[in-house]
Amino acid sequence: MQVALEARGLTKEFRGFVAVNDVSLKVTEGSIHALIGPNGAGKTTFFNLLTKFLQPTSGTITYFGRDITRMSPAGIARLGMVRSFQISAVFADLSVLENVRIALQRARGESYDFWRSEKVLARYDGEARGHVDDVGLSDFVHHRAGELSYGRKRALEIATTLALDPRMLLLDEPMAGMAQEDVTRISALIRRIARNRTILMVEHNLSVVADLSDRITVLARGEILAEGDYATVSKAPAVIDAYIGA
Numbered sequence: 001m002q003v004a005l006e007a008r009g010l011t012k013e014f015r016g017f018v019a020v021n022d023v024s025l026k027v028t029e030g031s032i033h034a035l036i037g038p039n040g041a042g043k044t045t046f047f048n049l050l051t052k053f054l055q056p057t058s059g060t061i062t063y064f065g066r067d068i069t070r071m072s073p074a075g076i077a078r079l080g081m082v083r084s085f086q087i088s089a090v091f092a093d094l095s096v097l098e099n100v101r102i103a104l105q106r107a108r109g110e111s112y113d114f115w116r117s118e119k120v121l122a123r124y125d126g127e128a129r130g131h132v133d134d135v136g137l138s139d140f141v142h143h144r145a146g147e148l149s150y151g152r153k154r155a156l157e158i159a160t161t162l163a164l165d166p167r168m169l170l171l172d173e174p175m176a177g178m179a180q181e182d183v184t185r186i187s188a189l190i191r192r193i194a195r196n197r198t199i200l201m202v203e204h205n206l207s208v209v210a211d212l213s214d215r216i217t218v219l220a221r222g223e224i225l226a227e228g229d230y231a232t233v234s235k236a237p238a239v240i241d242a243y244i245g246a
């Protein structure tokens, strides 16, 4: 398997404070890779660097061998690397199906104009229903997005992200604030999505990380503390001290 995403020596300083310090990371194509670590470890900053929401102070990022260090979030989205919320504004007053149709329409670069013509939007019905089924919302196609449970709303967000046909998905705490029932559903969904995609996620729920991840990178104080599968990283004394035992 080739390397989907690679960071080399990424560093981010905020007015002299080094939030991410010389971090190198490889995410293998087709894998689920998790980024964990205690609060303040630099996870969000690192994630923002990878997804181009922040520019690094130094270091490089490549995506399938292509240098994306200076690219914009929109630029990398066009290459198929998509952050979960990037296009996924969910419209509370519209139905699940309408939300996904609009996402498809926007992904095709058509003007963002959902009043315009039912006929235009109807072209996307078949494809939209496919994504709705994929994320387990078949029974909710005509429900207003605003009426969905929190977990189902996140599933809808993922459906609108899938509308971009991403090759790699970056998920920022996909389980945050979820009830256990939703965690189980979204875990199954992530596993399904990962069958033909690469996933990098920041996630606090350690049992989810243990269950889903092929590889885990543990960050602390802006540096990599450990890396490997869950069995390996959970045994590392430095990880137990800095994170799991905390």
Ligand code: ADP
Residues within 6 Å of the ligand: 014, 017, 018, 019, 037, 038, 039, 040, 041, 042, 043, 044, 045, 046
């Ligand atoms: P995590 O997501 O692991 O909790 P963050 O990446 O949010 O960690 O933060 C890492 C460190 O960088 C923290 O000490 C935080 O205060 C600092 N930091 C993050 N963003 C900024 C910023 N824009 N300006 C200054 N310091 C920042």
